[in-house]
Amino acid sequence: MRPNLRQIEAFLAVAEAGNFSRAAAQIGMTQPGISQTIRELEGLLNLRLFDRTTRRVMLTAAGEAFRLGAGKSMEVLDIAVAEAKDQSTLRKGFLRLAAPPFLAATVLPRALAEFQNQHPDLTLEMTDTTTAQIMERVANGQADLGLGTFPPGKQGLGSRVVLRDEMMCFAKTGSVMPEPLGLAALHSAPLIVMSASSALRLPVALGFESAGLHLAPAFEVEQIATALALVEAGLGLAILPGYARAWQGRGVVAHPIAGPLMRREVQLIFAADRSLSPAATAFATHLTQSLRKLAP
Missing domain, CATH: 1.10.10.10 (Winged helix-like DNA-binding domain superfamily/Winged helix DNA-binding domain)
Structure with a gap:
C-alpha cells in the first residue's frame, strides 16, 4: 500500500x-x-x-x-x-480545428483572431479540407473540432449546431432582381448550385421539389468560392447558405428567397468518446456567437 x-x-x-x-x-x-x-x-x-x-x-x-x-x-x-x-483557465492549451475551405477563408479568420486575442497563450491550429476529411480527422483525434455541414448518422461523432441559416440567392452586383424573389423566377435563370456530393445541395433540391419545380442547374461545383466566382463573372445566380455573404463586396450581392424556405445547419463535430478540452469548449461558444451574426 x-x-x-x-x-x-x-x-x-x-x-x-x-x-x-x-x-x-x-x-x-x-x-x-x-x-x-x-x-x-x-x-x-x-x-x-x-x-x-x-x-x-x-x-x-x-x-x-x-x-x-x-x-x-x-x-x-x-x-x-x-x-x-x-x-x-485557458492560460495554456491548444486547439486543432478542421473546416471546409470557404469557411476557413471567410468566417474563421476573424473568429480565430478574436479568440486568440482573448487567450493569447493558447496554440491554435486550423486545417482547411473536405467534409469527408474533416470527419476523419476528428474521428481519429487529429482535430479537436470540425466545422461544416455534415450528413446525418455520423458514427462515433457528436455534434453541436452553431448556426441555422437560410439559403439565399447570390447575384452579380447591379443585377435587376424581381421582388419578391421566388423559386419560379430562379427556375428560369441559369443556376449555379453545389454538386450532388455536397450537403448544401439537399436543401436546394428539397426546396425546388416542394415548389413542384425541376432543379436543372447550369453549373454544379464543389466549392462555394467557385460558385461565387461564376456569379461575379455573370454566368448565373447561385443558391448558397447565408454565411456566404462574407464574400459580399467582391462584385456579388445576396438576396433573400421568398419561400419555400430552404434551411441548413452549420455544425461543430467532435469525437463522441472523448471529452472536449477547456479550449475547445470555450471556442465552440465563441464561434456560435460569431457565426450567428451572419444569419439572415
Whole structure:
C-alpha cells in the first residue's frame, strides 16, 4: 500500500516545522489528528521517521531520506496541478480545428483572431479540407473540432449546431432582381448550385421539389468560392447558405428567397468518446456567437 497525499503533506509539514502543533495549524489539522497520521505513515513504511522529545521533533536518518523523495514528488505534483489549472483557465492549451475551405477563408479568420486575442497563450491550429476529411480527422483525434455541414448518422461523432441559416440567392452586383424573389423566377435563370456530393445541395433540391419545380442547374461545383466566382463573372445566380455573404463586396450581392424556405445547419463535430478540452469548449461558444451574426 502506498502513502496517501494527506500523509505526505503531514509528514513534510512536521519535518519543516519541527513541531506537531505548528505543523497541524499550517495544514488545517488538529494536533492529535496529525500525530495519528504520522503514526499511520510510520506503520505503513515500517520505519520510525521522527525522534520525539519534549522540546522538539527531529527527523531520523530514514526520515531524512524519505523527505528527499517525498519533497521531489510533491514538487512534481504541484507542477502538474499548476499545468492543469492553466489549461482550465485557458492560460495554456491548444486547439486543432478542421473546416471546409470557404469557411476557413471567410468566417474563421476573424473568429480565430478574436479568440486568440482573448487567450493569447493558447496554440491554435486550423486545417482547411473536405467534409469527408474533416470527419476523419476528428474521428481519429487529429482535430479537436470540425466545422461544416455534415450528413446525418455520423458514427462515433457528436455534434453541436452553431448556426441555422437560410439559403439565399447570390447575384452579380447591379443585377435587376424581381421582388419578391421566388423559386419560379430562379427556375428560369441559369443556376449555379453545389454538386450532388455536397450537403448544401439537399436543401436546394428539397426546396425546388416542394415548389413542384425541376432543379436543372447550369453549373454544379464543389466549392462555394467557385460558385461565387461564376456569379461575379455573370454566368448565373447561385443558391448558397447565408454565411456566404462574407464574400459580399467582391462584385456579388445576396438576396433573400421568398419561400419555400430552404434551411441548413452549420455544425461543430467532435469525437463522441472523448471529452472536449477547456479550449475547445470555450471556442465552440465563441464561434456560435460569431457565426450567428451572419444569419439572415
